[in-house]
Amino acid sequence: MKLLIIASILLVVVLVGGFAALRRLYPDSKAVAWLAESKTRPILFVPLALFLLIGGFAAYKLSNPGDTFIRSRLIGKELPAFTLPEALPNRLPVRRADFGRGEPRMINIFASWCVPCIAEAPQLMELARRGIPIDAVAIRDRPEDIARFLGQWGDPYRNIGADRDASLQLAIGSSGVPETYIVDGGGIIRYQHIGAINPSDMTRLTEEFEKARR
Helix, strand or coil, rough: CCHHHHHHHHHHHHHHHHHHHHHCCCCCHHHHHHHCCCCCHHHHHHHHHHHHHHHHHHHHHCCCCCCCCCCCCCCEEEEECCCCCCCCCCCCCCCCHHCCCCCCEEEECCCCCCCCHHHHHHHHHHHHHHCCCCCEEEEEECHHHHHHHHHHCCCCCCCCCCCCHHHHHHHCCCCCEEEEEEECCEEEEEEEEEEEHHHHHHHHHHHHHHHHCC
């Protein structure tokens, strides 16, 4: 905010300087004469200066949005120790012991109340059809809601763990749902996909999974 105020003042100074130049160039102009009647009238430039600065800043942010996603600090590090209870009856839970056994696996963080999770469901089903093992971490969810979600949108998961207090989500550096992680055969987190998996993401995810095999 301070920088915006300073920039506004500088812009006003520039505009006032330009006004002085106009007085020299067009001494007979009625508009210039009207502005010259009072020393306080250059203050009229302040709203214009603020408008131009805010508009310019907004345009810059739109053209240079940057990466606003929060990346996990555990990329390239071991998956932390954890044991989640089963999210559904007759389904195996998700445990740290299931990882690091020589086979890479995906972890998909999802929830039945997550609308983007519906959008990525077909892509997860396709990944499962390709033979990629996917474990699910259900965030702050109820068994009946999870069962309803999987029954409606498909079940690509091998194991489903219930992260009722989001403790594992926070431990691995996830900031929301959905997110997908690739863990290699040694239990190292190799890749993080933030947000829903779109069809355009499938090639990259498959490639990253193949890298994790090596």
